[in-house]
Amino acid sequence: MILMKDITRDGNPVLRQVAKDLTFPLDSEYQKLATDMMAYLVNSQDPEIAKKHQLRAGVGLAAPQVGQSVSMASLLVPDDQGNIIFKETFVNPVVTSESVRLTCLSEGEGCLSVDKVIDGYVPRPYKTTIQYHQVDGTEKTIRLKGYPAIVASHEIDHLNGHLFYDRINAADPFKLAEDTVVIS
Numbered sequence: 080m081i082l083m084k085d086i087t088r089d090g091n092p093v094l095r096q097v098a099k100d101l102t103f104p105l106d107s108e109y110q111k112l113a114t115d116m117m118a119y120l121v122n123s124q125d126p127e128i129a130k131k132h133q134l135r136a137g138v139g140l141a142a143p144q145v146g147q148s149v150s151m152a153s154l155l156v157p158d159d160q161g162n163i164i165f166k167e168t169f170v171n172p173v174v175t176s177e178s179v180r181l182t183c184l185s186e187g188e189g190c191l192s193v194d195k196v197i198d199g200y201v202p203r204p205y206k207t208t209i210q211y212h213q214v215d216g217t218e219k220t221i222r223l224k225g226y227p228a229i230v231a232s233h234e235i236d237h238l239n240g241h242l243f244y245d246r247i248n249a250a251d252p253f254k255l256a257e258d259t260v261v262i263s
C-alpha cells in the first residue's frame with residue numbers, strides 16, 4: 080500500500096516533469112498503480128485507517144506524486160457530508176474546454192507533496208471539460224463544475240509539472256477576479 084513515505088515532495092524533479100502518456104492496454108504495472116492510488120485515497124479518508132497508517136487525507140493523487148512520470152491520476156471527491164460525489168482514475172486526461180469564470184476554495188489548497196501551508200487563493204476554471212481514458216481504455220468526456228473541477232484541475236496540473244501555488248497571485252495572494260465563485 081502507498082504510505083506517506085512513498086509520496087514525492089516538493090523539490091523532487093519528478094513533480095516538475097510533464098508526465099508521459101500511457102498506451103493501451105495498460106501494462107499490469109500501471110493497472111496496479113491505479114488500484115494503489117485509489118486505495119490510498121479511500122484509506123486516507125477513513126479516519127481509523129488513516130490514523131493507523133498516518134495517512135494525510137487526500138481527494139486526489141497523481142502518478143508523479145508516487146514517483147512515476149506517467150499521465151494518470153485518481154480522484155475521490157466527497158461532499159461536505161463525506162458522501163463521494165466523484166470517483167475516477169484519469170489516464171491521459173486533456174482539458175478540452177474551460178470557463179472564463181473562475182472558482183477557488185475559501186481556505187486555499189493543500190497538496191500531499193507540499194508539507195508547508197501556503198496561503199492564498201488558487202483560482203481555477205469554474206467549469207471544465209476533460210477527455211480521458213479509464214483504466215480499461217474506455218474513452219470518456221466529462222464536464223465538471225465547482226469543487227470536483229478544482230480537484231481535477233489540481234491533479235491534471237500535476238501531470239503537467241505544476242503545483243497549486245504556481246497559480247497564487249504572488250503580488251496579492253488574496254486578490255480575485257470579480258465574479259470568482261468562492262467555495263467554502
Ligand SMILES: [Zn+2]
Nearest residue numbers: 189190191192
Ligand atoms: Zn497535489
